Amino acid sequence: DFIRAIAPYVPGKPIEELEREYGLSGIVKLASNENALGASPLALEAMQQAMGRLHRYPDGSAYYLTAALARHLGVAEESVVTGNGSDDIIAMAVRAFMRTGDKAVMPHPAFLMYDILVKTAGGVAVPVNLDGMDIALDAMAAAVDKDTRMVFVTNPNNPTGRFIPQDKMRAFLDAIPSSVLVLLDEAYVEFVAEEKFYSGISLLNEYPNLLILRTFSKAYGLAGIRVGYGVMAKEVAQWLHRVRQPFNVNLLAQAAACAALEDVDFLNKTKALVQDGKKWLFARLEEMGLKAHETEANFFLIDVKREGKAVFEAMLRKGVIVRSMHGYGFPRCIRITVGLPEENEIFLSALKEVLADIP
């Protein structure tokens, strides 16, 4: 019955299908916080080389990837667990730590998979409304009770793009009992401006109940190959390995991720594209009298002063896919991912037309 009560994740239709349906070509997709530059070229090359080994099972321990990540992050190999996308790490954590009726406190709105995966483990999701654009850390800590096993925090946050500074994060972690696993989702952390940057990984020694979640889907441009990882205390990692499927990270994904980690040039280009794109879009939107919400991620919310869902649908008819925030608590907003300069321009022209048509 608890499975019956779960609302399945509803993904968008394939782009080719939308193009047929709407009679369009060259749809611009700025909906899923992907990397507009594509995949890291070094990763593509490594995948080509790995193709010759596709008849073999992948390395079940992701030996080279785990070692490369540990080196890259300055942590022990035993602290790194790799997954089929970071979703897979969340799934392992809830399977290892939640029993039927246990509670998981999470922001609302938040990345939908937290809710879905907690419920598939028979857990009870305890949503805590955002405080404006920010995660309500005090209210989240106050929502923890004796049945709480996990707390989810997203930094930078999705869908608002806000970043929790280190002093606030520490105060929050101090308020959470050490028996509660804190899943700190850093899917977008690579985009945080240098002067604000810190990672939960640097807090792991002080707070061994932290599990930091990372992904290759965003800054590294590898969403389609599915690879993510968690960084955590060795004891926590042991629990995850107990429930991990042995070949959870496929052979191409392991090769791609190892190479992507080395591709500093691509990462820097990606960061620059996002920073420059944000600056340009924020300025143009301001000229249009629209408010774009401050962000540390590769996406942001725009208050379109109209029903966001109607704007989303009209944009789709013009061949630009954005994300409607209908049902996310921001009914007058759309969320867009920063694209290539030409995509940003197409987005902006379409938005101008759409807003002129919707009073």
Ligand code: PMP
């Ligand atoms: N966390 C957040 C906050 C996300 O937005 C996403 C992707 N939309 C993920 C995790 C999952 O990413 P993946 O499974 O591709 O690693």
